[in-house]
Amino acid sequence: MMFTTRFAPSPTGRLHRGHAFSALTGWTAARDAGGRFLLRIEDIDPTRCNAGHETAILNDLHWLGLDWERPVRRQSEHLADYATVVDALDRRGLLYRCFRTRKDILDAIGDAPHGPAEAARPGPHPTDEEAAFLSEGRAFAWRLSLDRARDLLGDRAWAGLSFVEEGRGPMGEHGRLRARPETAGDVVLARKDAGTAYHVAVTHDDALQRVSHVIRGEDLFEATHIQVLIQTLMGWPTPVYRHHRLLTGPDGRRYAKRDASVTLAQLRAEGLDPRTLRAELGF
Template sequence: MFATRFAPSPTGYLHMGHAFSAWTAFEAAQAAHGRFVLRIEDTDQTRCRPEYEAAIYEDLAWLGLEWEKPVRRQSAHMDDYGAALARLHEMGVLYRCFRTRKDLLDGLAAAPHGFSAPDIVAPISAAEEEDLLAQNKPYAWRLSLSRARARLGAEWEHLGFEANGIWIKAEPERLGDIVLARKEFPASYHLASVLDDGLQAITHVIRGEDLAEAAHIHVVLQALLGLPTPVYHHHRLILDAQGKRFAKRNQSVTLRSLRESGTSLDQIRARLGLSVA
């Protein structure tokens, strides 16, 4: 059965861009007589707040959306992500990375022209790792593409996905050795999203084109974890009058403020270029 989802993070109030994405997914599910799933991606406990989560339910109800219950909140399922991470560790496709964000930025600045962040991370020697662990240095778990390729063997060459009606060969090297977990974040967006889509039997992932690149690495995780690859649709982004993406920090365009100002749903749909009843 067709199943899609809307998966916001409660780090601020929803805005026009969220409305467009949620409506697009919901109406696709309705047209296919399928499932519409709401998922709360709240693994970042330093930024997520309960009042923003409550506002998500209120805003989506105002938009006229209905979703399956209970809603999956990622913060309540850390054991699932930990188990998936342990499986990947057992496969030998993870490594500890002790480089900080500043280290990576400094390394990128010093790298030859044309290099990018994925070019400057790699496993270190066992002796170096042992020494850093003894110093209690913080680290992140990264997915080694070279080890993943060796693990998947011939399957690697056939990795790909359908996006916007076109078959695309996966190029995970675009993102490099991504972070799958940190001490403060037990699961990155990539790991949690891929696992949840599999557990919730999501067949179609409908999201903004800013996340199109993520599919190239998600198919690798899906193959390693034995999960199906959904069909992807990456829709256009909604921009403000200055041509910039809407941001949660811009309170004037939140759905909450628009509702309070008396803006109607038809007015919002018209501004988004969607059909009006």
């Protein structure tokens, strides 16, 4: 398989130095390998994403000197694809409706005797309770049942879930690692008012676009565990993962979109040459 990686920002704000570092890391890796570099816009949340931010992202990346394959994949244009994945998992009995609110889950975490991971596996509602909630039209989320997934795969396959980490996780994790989806609990894969969630869209698109290497910040390292499980359940290949360090400012805090002083747009406005920024970031 040809070396293929992607940069996949969400258009919820302006890019900053940390985004530039991540994009350049992936773009450079693809160029050095003679491979493909893709740009994907992860805009499945209509309440936070907007076209103006997407335009700004494209402008920032062009200013940095990056190029990518066309067309750009926008996830908001493919919601039906992700709904098909959710439906496939549901038809295999791997999902259940959860009517609990975020506050209910947080309260359960605080009361759980076995810690947060145990509380994040609330399990299905009793049949009569679920029927009553449905008749009321109450909002719900589709959660992936780890118990049902383990039963389907069998203990041996469950214990064999793994991925290759070519970079470093937050605790220095490297090499062939065992995937531990239980640390994520029964994650939400869709909601009644939203057809999909991040884990479904990202794994579907990585498989569809034949991404061989996922290069991203170490803040997403823990997400890998549940994504490996979804890939296995759907029969999709598991890419090689390469998590990188997160950039921090002079105060030691990681860069964030809310900090307008470090956005690439602000740096451009101040007259910074993109070659200078690339050199500062080690490229």
